[in-house]
Amino acid sequence: MEENNKKYYVPIWKKSNLTIEEAVVYSGIGRDKLRDMTSKEDCPFVLWIGNKRMIKRRVFDAYIDKMYSI
Numbered sequence: 001m002e003e004n005n006k007k008y009y010v011p012i013w014k015k016s017n018l019t020i021e022e023a024v025v026y027s028g029i030g031r032d033k034l035r036d037m038t039s040k041e042d043c044p045f046v047l048w049i050g051n052k053r054m055i056k057r058r059v060f061d062a063y064i065d066k067m068y069s070i
Helices: 020-027 031-039 057-066
Strands: 046-049 052-056
Touching: 020 031, 020 052, 020 057, 031 052, 052 057
Parallel strands: none
Antiparallel strands: 046 052
């Protein structure tokens, strides 16, 4: 394998940003619910990269810690 083609594995709990699918696995919250939550303008833990939404993991953790229900 050439040096340029190496793939790196980073555990979910070490990533700073998660895809929706990673956030589903990480949190146990359903994909549709996460999409609904991150579609709101005031969502503090969404990061838009073009049309792709990412979840800011540390902000997401803090948000979930504060919530009683979602």
